[in-house]
Amino acid sequence: xDYKIALIGCGNVGEGFLQILHEKASWLKxxxxxxxxxxxxxxxxxxNLIVPEGLxxxxxxxxxxxxxxxxxxxxAQKKRFVDPLDMIESVDANIIxxxxxxxxxxxxxxTSYIRKALRCGxxxxxxxxGPAALYYHELIKLAKQNHVFxxxxxxxxxxxxVFSLFEYGLSGNTVNSLRGILNGTTNFILSAMEEKDLSxxxxxxxxxKLGYAETDPTADVEGFDAMAKLMIxxxxxxxxxxxxxxxxRKGIVTIKRxxxxxxxxxxxxxxxxxxxxxxxGQIKARVFPQSLPLxxxxxxVMGANNALVFELDPLxxxxxxxxxxxxxxxxxxxxxxILYIHKNLINQKNQ
Amino acid sequence: xDYKIALIGCGNVGEGFLQILHEKASWLKxxxxxxxxxxxxxxxxxxNLIVPEGLxxxxxxxxxxxxxxxxxxxxAQKKRFVDPLDMIESVDANIIxxxxxxxxxxxxxxTSYIRKALRCGxxxxxxxxGPAALYYHELIKLAKQNHVFxxxxxxxxxxxxVFSLFEYGLSGNTVNSLRGILNGTTNFILSAMEEKDLSxxxxxxxxxKLGYAETDPTADVEGFDAMAKLMIxxxxxxxxxxxxxxxxRKGIVTIKRxxxxxxxxxxxxxxxxxxxxxxxGQIKARVFPQSLPLxxxxxxVMGANNALVFELDPLxxxxxxxxxxxxxxxxxxxxxxILYIHKNLINQKNQ
Numbered sequence: 001x002d003y004k005i006a007l008i009g010c011g012n013v014g015e016g017f018l019q020i021l022h023e024k025a026s027w028l029k030x031x032x033x034x035x036x037x038x039x040x041x042x043x044x045x046x047x048n049l050i051v052p053e054g055l056x057x058x059x060x061x062x063x064x065x066x067x068x069x070x071x072x073x074x075x076a077q078k079k080r081f082v083d084p085l086d087m088i089e090s091v092d093a094n095i096i097x098x099x100x101x102x103x104x105x106x107x108x109x110x111t112s113y114i115r116k117a118l119r120c121g122x123x124x125x126x127x128x129x130g131p132a133a134l135y136y137h138e139l140i141k142l143a144k145q146n147h148v149f150x151x152x153x154x155x156x157x158x159x160x161x162v163f164s165l166f167e168y169g170l171s172g173n174t175v176n177s178l179r180g181i182l183n184g185t186t187n188f189i190l191s192a193m194e195e196k197d198l199s200x201x202x203x204x205x206x207x208x209k210l211g212y213a214e215t216d217p218t219a220d221v222e223g224f225d226a227m228a229k230l231m232i233x234x235x236x237x238x239x240x241x242x243x244x245x246x247x248x249r250k251g252i253v254t255i256k257r258x259x260x261x262x263x264x265x266x267x268x269x270x271x272x273x274x275x276x277x278x279x280x281g282q283i284k285a286r287v288f289p290q291s292l293p294l295x296x297x298x299x300x301v302m303g304a305n306n307a308l309v310f311e312l313d314p315l316x317x318x319x320x321x322x323x324x325x326x327x328x329x330x331x332x333x334x335x336x337x338i339l340y341i342h343k344n345l346i347n348q349k350n351q
Numbered sequence: 352x353d354y355k356i357a358l359i360g361c362g363n364v365g366e367g368f369l370q371i372l373h374e375k376a377s378w379l380k381x382x383x384x385x386x387x388x389x390x391x392x393x394x395x396x397x398x399n400l401i402v403p404e405g406l407x408x409x410x411x412x413x414x415x416x417x418x419x420x421x422x423x424x425x426x427a428q429k430k431r432f433v434d435p436l437d438m439i440e441s442v443d444a445n446i447i448x449x450x451x452x453x454x455x456x457x458x459x460x461x462t463s464y465i466r467k468a469l470r471c472g473x474x475x476x477x478x479x480x481g482p483a484a485l486y487y488h489e490l491i492k493l494a495k496q497n498h499v500f501x502x503x504x505x506x507x508x509x510x511x512x513v514f515s516l517f518e519y520g521l522s523g524n525t526v527n528s529l530r531g532i533l534n535g536t537t538n539f540i541l542s543a544m545e546e547k548d549l550s551x552x553x554x555x556x557x558x559x560k561l562g563y564a565e566t567d568p569t570a571d572v573e574g575f576d577a578m579a580k581l582m583i584x585x586x587x588x589x590x591x592x593x594x595x596x597x598x599x600r601k602g603i604v605t606i607k608r609x610x611x612x613x614x615x616x617x618x619x620x621x622x623x624x625x626x627x628x629x630x631x632g633q634i635k636a637r638v639f640p641q642s643l644p645l646x647x648x649x650x651x652v653m654g655a656n657n658a659l660v661f662e663l664d665p666l667x668x669x670x671x672x673x674x675x676x677x678x679x680x681x682x683x684x685x686x687x688x689i690l691y692i693h694k695n696l697i698n699q700k701n702q
Contacts, residue, residue: 020523020665027525153520159666161520168519168694169504169512172371172686174378297672300651314371315510315683318673321648328665335523343519348699 002035003338004054006093008084008113009100010043013127013154015064016331017097022057024335034342040091044100047071048082052092084109088116095341097334098126104219104228104244107134118142118150125337127154127330129228136235149341152236154333156182156229157306160322163236164340166310173312175237179275182229184304184324185220186252186272188212191302194260194269200253212304212325222251223287226274230285234276240283248286255289263291269299297321353386354689355405357444359435359464360451361394364478364505366415367682368448373408375686385693391442395451398422399433403443435460439467446692448685449477455570455579458485469493469501476688478505478681480579487586500692503587505684507533507580508657511673514587515691517661524663526588530626533580535655535675536571537603537623539563542653545611545620551604563655563676573602574638577625581636585627591634599637606640614642620650648672 007014021028021036028034037054047069049055055073063072071077088096096117100110107130114131117124118139126132131139132152143150156162157180181187185207192203204221207213219225227247234242252272263270273290276283292299297319301307306324311317323329358365372379372387379385388405398420400406406424414423422428439447447468451461458481465482468475469490477483482490483503494501507513508531532538536558543554555572558564570576578598585593603623614621624641627634643650648670652658657675662668674680 023665024523028523032522160669161516164519165512165516168515168691169687171383172375172379172683172690297651300648314374314679316674316680318511318671320669320671322669323667329667332523332666336520339523340519344695344698347695 002037003095003342004037004039004093005095005097005338006040006042006087006091007038007097007099008042008088009098010041010046010064010070011099011101012327013330013334014041014043014097014099015061016327016329017099017334018057018331019061020328020331020335022061032339032342033346034339036338039093040087041070042082042084042087043070047078048080048087049073049077050082050087050091084113085116088113088122089120093122095123095125095338098124098128098131099334100128102129102228104130104133104224107131111135111139114139114150115142118146118148121146121148123148123150123341125151125334125341127333129155129225129232132235133228133231136232137241149344151337151340152232153337153340154330155232157308157322157324158326158330159332159336160306160320160324161336162233162308162320164336165320166237170310170312170315170318173315175278176311176313177275177277178233178237178308178310179273179298180308181271181298181301181306182274182308182324183220183223183226183272184306185213185217185225187301187306187324188304189221190252190255190260190270190272193255193257194264197257199257200255221253223249223272226272226287230274230276230287234283234285238276238278238283242283242285246285248288250288252289267294268292269294271298271301273298353388354446354693355388355390355444356446356448356689357391357393357438357442358389358448358450359393359439360449361392361397361415361421362450362452363678364681364685365392365394365448365450366412367678367680368450368685369408369682370412371679371682371686373412383690383693384697385690387689390444391438392421393433393435393438394421398429399431399438400424400428401433401438401442435464436467439464439473440471444473446474446476446689449475449479449482450685451479453480453579455481455484455575458482462486462490465490465501466493469497469499472497472499474499474501474692476502476685478684480506480576480583483586484579484582487583488592500695502688502691503583504688504691505681506583508659508673508675509677509681510683510687511657511671511675512687513584513659513671515687516671517588521661521663521666521669524666526629527662527664528626528628529584529588529659529661530624530649531659532622532649532652532657533625533659533675534571534574534577534623535657536564536568536576538652538657538675539655540572541603541606541611541621541623544606544608545615548608550608551606572604574600574623577623577638581625581627581638585634585636589627589629589634593634593636597636599639601639603640618645619643620645622649622652624649
């Protein structure tokens with residue numbers, strides 16, 4: 001089967017995805033009987049491009065590497081205005097990848113884009129936390145009504161499978177709790193404070209230098225990013241929407257080098273833990289720094305890695321750890337969701 | 352949707368599965384729109400039972416708890432001979448759970464049962480390592496020809512998802528290597544030798560007392576069980592059949608208390624590691640005791656737990672840990688495979 005894909009937003013995640021698609025094209029064909037064309041890209045900063053016959057990925061990736069604009073690919077389309085909503089409606093594509101940056105307060109313009117795509121009968125894959133945190137139930141319902149898929153694997157733990165793991169591997173369990181390290185930036189900072197004996201401020205500067213933290217690090221260090229991820233986990237896994245005001249939240253900005261040393265002297269380690277507890281259907285969620293014994297699997301997760309512990313009935317404890325951020329890692333999540341759709345469509349055909 | 356299920360073999364795994372099905376019946380109905388009847392059970396030792404309208408699970412589980420025979424459920428069927436092959440063919444069931452004990456040399460009679468079921472257009476779920484290790488490719492092809500599923504989640508890491516994790520979460524990667532702790536018995540013995548300062552022989556006796564090791568522990572302690580699991584992983588994940596003679600194998604019987612202490616003094620821990628390396632399509636597999644640095648996630652896996660590290664391109668390292676044995680845990684794997692089939696059938700209907 002072959003697919004026509006349009007990208008809304010082409011920052012790090014989009015580039016990572018296109019790079020994988022380019023490098024793995026023949027492998028995907030032979031291994032998964034999967035072929036895809038990129039037929040359109042809309043990016044607010046880098047320009048727009050519509051290529052109905054499918055664009056040459058090598059040529060586009062070269063431009064992006066040189067930090068040129070996307071519409072340099074085809075001078076005729078240079079700086080032409082394209083309304084993403086119109087493009088989503090009119091483009092001849094069956095999958096829309098919504099990869100614009102997260103706005104956790106409004107979830108816009110992403111949610112409008114996704115609604116439009118689903119209503120037009122196009123599958124949607126997103127790495128944007130806003131729509132998945134605030135409008136998941138509406139969007140998944142809309143997807144079902146239109147007989148298409150709405151997939152959000154890249155919103156939590158980047159390409160490390162959480163939602164596909166749960167759906168196909170764990171959903172025969174009731175989930176008593178989820179506890180995780182869901183923000184790579186803060187875990188990197190806490191790891192650097194310990195391993196390099198740095199203050200919080202010094203470790204933050206190092207994280208910023210390496211591209212792990214943004215110039216304004218608030219979303220990460222105050223726990224907002226982990227909070228949004230808990231909202232998504234609660235939507236998908238507990239089928240229970242959480243409001244921002246339902247979630248206790250404390251970040252890592254007040255943690256001192258001494259706190260870390262004191263914990264270690266007691267064989268413990270400070271981690272920013274995001275957790276959801278299900279007490280007989282009462283869902284409680286919080287993000288807060290916790291001093292974990294070193295025997296806790298989450299205490300061993302260092303650097304920009306993420307991890308999640310499921311407490312399940314009847315299966316017991318299941319722990320998964322993997323990359324939590326990165327261009328290729330999150331780009332992989334987009335590919336994985338598209339392959340998920342592909343597998344489901346193939347299964348339908350074969351039965 | 353509702354299903355009619357027949358069990359071939361009703362030992363620990365079968366009982367665990369029936370118990371979960373009984374306890375979770377109304378939850379499965381409300382959560383997954385899933386209903387199942389058990390319409391037949393064949394067990395070589397405990398007797399046979401055919402109940403076309405579906406048997407009362409509470410009544411049967413009570414008998415099994417009292418160590419009574421299965422056919423005590425219905426005195427009219429007492430000690431009546433039933434050929435499992437005839438039953439598989441004639442029973443009005445759409446799913447056959449093949450739960451007889453593993454014979455790693457012949458994979459029989461399980462493989463004959465599975466072939467028969469697939470040819471009759473019945474889905475098959477198994478926890479038996481023999482057919483999955485020796486005849487996976489033949490059986491999966493047969494399943495496809497007959498438009499049914501053949502699922503083997505319970506054969507590796509009990510209910511901890513490996514194959515569904517890979518299929519829906521990781522299969523967009525090339526797998527450079529797999530390294531795991533796949534045998535709970537040997538990991539329990541090595542953990543007990545360290546934690547309780549026991550000799551190998553003493554720890555083995557303890558494992559036998561607790562039901563983790565069998566009277567003849569050869570299959571576990573000599574690495575045959577882990578070897579069979581590598582064969583299954585290679586079949587499913589690398590699409591590459593391995594012969595027994597292709598796999599280097601060394602068990603744990605020669606490990607001394609002193610070896611464990613010496614490793615620990617160097618911040619290392621001895622573990623029985625099962626691994627597959629993929630060097631440009633050349634697949635090499637081995638089972639052997641390895642001294643791991645404590646920073647290796649596998650070094651932290653204690654007791655009867657199992658774990659697996661995937662080295663993936665492009666995603667990087669993904670680690671999963673969970674139960675590796677147990678009645679309910681492996682029983683869960685059977686339920687999970689049935690729900691996998693159910694989800695796929697529902698997706699087909701909805702699209």
